[in-house]
Amino acid sequence: MRDKFWTWVMIVLVGIVMTGAVISAWRFLRVDDAAARALGIGTLLLVAIGVWFLYHAIAFGFRTERLGRILQAEDALPEDTVERSPGGRPNREQADAQFQRYKAEVEAAPQDWRSWYRLAVAYDVAGDRSRARKSMSRAIAMERSAR
Numbered sequence: 001m002r003d004k005f006w007t008w009v010m011i012v013l014v015g016i017v018m019t020g021a022v023i024s025a026w027r028f029l030r031v032d033d034a035a036a037r038a039l040g041i042g043t044l045l046l047v048a049i050g051v052w053f054l055y056h057a058i059a060f061g062f063r064t065e066r067l068g069r070i071l072q073a074e075d076a077l078p079e080d081t082v083e084r085s086p087g088g089r090p091n092r093e094q095a096d097a098q099f100q101r102y103k104a105e106v107e108a109a110p111q112d113w114r115s116w117y118r119l120a121v122a123y124d125v126a127g128d129r130s131r132a133r134k135s136m137s138r139a140i141a142m143e144r145s146a147r
Helices: 002-030 034-073 092-108 113-126 129-146
Strands: none
Touching: 002 034, 034 113, 034 129, 092 113, 113 129
């Protein structure tokens, strides 16, 4: 729950920064100078791109959470049995063993979004965030197409 709180704090702060950028862009657009207007247009484009990325990041989080609730209701969430150091680092051997288990599960049932979700969690525990995100995206897409 603490992570959600800080996530929303960061979203609000990004929103404040984007609002300030839009206000500045609007001021640049009202000036009778081509360079200032170009700067205003560029700022608005950057804010639009930022809003797009922010929306997709939030949507990814909600979709991931939704799948987690489904697995929790089915009592099928992956167990976190990996010991961690006082600093929070996972035991590498245990994380690798857990990863191999979920990788074998995906190989046995490649069309099951549940196995991809569990593999994504295993990637995350192992510290491979980019593969975790790709696996979770695949799980989300598979679940959506199964509806």
